[in-house]
Amino acid sequence: MKIIPFAVTAIALAIGATPAVAAENAASESTKAFNQQLRDYLPFDDDTDFENARRGLIATLDESVIKKPDGSPVYDTAQFDFATGDAPDTANPSLWRQSQLNAINGLFEVVEGKIYQIRGFDLAVMTFIRGDNGWIVVDPLTANETAAAGLTLLQEHVEDIPVTGVIITHSHVDHFGGVKGILTQDEVDAGEIPIVAPENFFEESVSENLIAGNTMSRRASYMYGNVIEKGPEGSLGSGLGTTTAAGTVTIAQPTITIDDTPTTEVVDGVEIEFLNTPGAEAPAELMFYVPEFKALMQAEEISHTLHNLYTLRGAKVRSGDLWAKYIHDVINRYGDDVEVSLGSHHWPTWGNENVVEYWEKQRDTYRYLHDEVLRLANHGETMLEIAEQIELPDSLAQEFYNRGYYGSVSHNAKAQYQLYFGWFSGNPSELHELPPAEEGAKFVEYVGGAEQVLEKARQDVDEGNYRWAATALNHLVFAEPENQEAKDLLADALTQMGYQAESGPWRNFYLSAAKELREGVAEVATPDTASPDMVKGLPLDIYLDYLAVRLNHPEAVGKDFDINFEMPDVDEKFTISISNGVMNYTIGDWAEDAAATVTIDRAQLDSINLGETTMADSIDAGDVTVDGDQQTVDEFIGLLDSFEFWFDIVTP
Structure with a gap:
């Protein structure tokens, strides 16, 4: 982790x-x-x-x-x-x-x-x-x-x-x-x-x-x-x-x-x-x-x-x-x-x-x-x-x-609107819109099919109407993600928008998207993403909030248990509680009827966070001890999601 x-x-x-x-x-x-x-x-x-x-x-x-x-x-x-x-x-x-x-x-x-x-x-x-x-x-x-x-x-x-x-x-x-x-x-x-x-x-x-x-x-x-x-x-x-x-x-x-x-x-x-x-x-x-x-x-x-x-x-x-x-x-x-x-x-x-x-x-x-x-x-x-x-x-x-x-x-103006009014414009037609893939499919259907979209978009690209061409082609790409002709034409429009952009981040977004549309997502680096100083300085409450976000909530529905944790090297203890598909925690106290008590030094937890070891290996090595039902501890760990970094942005 x-x-x-x-x-x-x-x-x-x-x-x-x-x-x-x-x-x-x-x-x-x-x-x-x-x-x-x-x-x-x-x-x-x-x-x-x-x-x-x-x-x-x-x-x-x-x-x-x-x-x-x-x-x-x-x-x-x-x-x-x-x-x-x-x-x-x-x-x-x-x-x-x-x-x-x-x-x-x-x-x-x-x-x-x-x-x-x-x-x-x-x-x-x-x-x-x-x-x-x-x-x-x-x-x-x-x-x-x-x-x-x-x-x-x-x-x-x-x-x-x-x-x-x-x-x-x-x-x-x-x-x-x-x-x-x-x-x-x-x-x-x-x-x-x-x-x-x-x-x-x-x-x-x-x-x-x-x-x-x-x-x-x-x-x-x-x-x-x-x-x-x-x-x-x-x-x-x-x-x-x-x-x-x-x-x-x-x-x-x-x-x-x-x-x-x-x-x-x-x-x-x-x-x-x-x-x-x-x-x-x-x-x-x-x-x-x-x-x-x-x-x-x-x-x-x-x-x-x-x-x-x-x-x-x-x-x-x-x-x-x-x-x-x-x-x-x-x-x-x-x-x-x-x-x-x-x-x-x-x-x-x-x-x-x-x-x-x-x-x-x-x-x-x-x-x-x-x-x-x-x-x-x-x-x-x-x-x-x-x-x-x-x-x-x-x-x-x-x-x-x-x-x-x-x-x-442009985007700063949108930010100030969002600060006060949020994402909703007040128009109820925008209150419950379809997600991009479904919306794209209906757009392409209404226009008369992919060829119609491509023909009209190519004309707009030729005439320099890149913003609308990008909007229309984005619908087509989300409707037909394997349509390389659509992706290439969308990349052409985004490239010109990048060349025109005065904002460095806007240019980078446009040209990065164009590259991935043409070539696919490439894992261009395998960085050492966790700084030891940052991880070791992470406050316990923030770390536990992060665990709560990682919980696979639908999979956790129907689960109901508490696990106590003790960190002797920093003299801290806490309880995590799983119920109603969510994780709550209490720092400084324990649940009397917890399924298990896990003893782990904060230094060992940091080592796990830095990817130097895993919880399972730490238990096997005796660096982490479990008093009680280890199966419940294993079940909790199994409910934690890992996030894939190189997910798609410009395709479904």
Whole structure:
């Protein structure tokens, strides 16, 4: 039994999982015309972002590939070097520009002698602040290997002093997973180096996407382009950054937790004002201001992209209202004094006037989306109608940092509708729709058969009506999943939609789907999906919630039993109860009439979760003992489902 958090799976898929993908289609004339409209609309002659992204460059790696000790690749800083010159016809020119910016990598000076960044070594950015005695590290990337490479580069080219503090801005793995690449286990255990994180950081980090992790992970293989090659006809990155590192993921408990705004702490002699900002970009997040340097660490509440109010891999919807209010608060607190704003992704912004305008327009983008969705909804417009008509005003939309490289106006608008109204439009015809395969069959029947669908769809594809062609062909594919002609034509439509997409995740979804329609689902990697640190840090209640989800509920109907568990090494006990086809649990107490009592150390449970052994083998080896009816224990284990990762997405 393996626990597979989304983020770890996505990371492990990122390198060595990209078989060659042929350019099945050149860009159509419709795609060329679509992309030209964007060239005409946006100020591509403004090179400010390129100047800022290159400003302060000190050095980068001599060897582009960061490796594990065994020589296996973790991350290649040169993997997006193909994105040079003008955008090809197969790429949205705005996304191509963003990919060029994200590909700029190395060690950069942000504030002279005081603040430095490593960019382009991972999906995220790692920041260093010079303290009295060493380096305060902010957001140590996804993996130990990339974080260690960045720290080494800093120590070689700036100052070889130790790490004296760590700040983790939020609970997404690309901002903490490399912590033990900059601190040793002994240093973490000693607890003498402060590790600052937001309230609920540890709990949110280890539980993120666990309960629905298998599906989130599979969808993430589309979102981050892990199953397609990187290139002009493939993935251009995520828009938020390049891609994730496939290294060793770790985590450490914070020694200082931020739960109030503002909270002032002194870390290695540096006074820092922390702002607690949960529930917008991440469930646990903070920003902070360093008065001495007039610098704001904006985390991911402010970025050089329109961020996600809903992420396409699947997650809880985020509030644009809350997001805008956090940025508004920052403007009110620091707008008069700030001189540099830097984040967990992308490049900094310098100069008070530039920073404040940037903050204000990012704030107003989220405010506009949230409030306009609700205005239109209160006129009776539905989710799809709102998403089709909502547009940012030019004053916001023509700023590159508000473009939809990661989020999009369309799916963020849908997210805000969903936040308030859920999935139902109010139209009862949409209340109990048929599932996709049945709906597809009836659609094809009504149209007059597969040949009619193909004929009309081919005409629409030729005319550039890709959205409707994709809708119609999707019905046909779900009605006739063996119809390769239909799948190929649908792939053609999705490919052109990918070439037009300004959002990195949208492009990756379209092109990943096209690949699987043409070639079928390929298991492109066998990742080591469970990080030992993450598994060992999993709270007992979350682990038991996960077991409850894995229970095959129809098979459990008619079963009625309790099993007690004791974990001597951590002095914990709990009872699981099966009845009415569900599993409930009680921590800290036992059932008097339990069918059996299982004694298992938490360390042994972790070993089972990491796939190092099984419950059956542990019982046979005497590492787990059962007092009572072992048959009931075996029956319970037999009721737990295992989830297949490579399930179909674009076919039934």
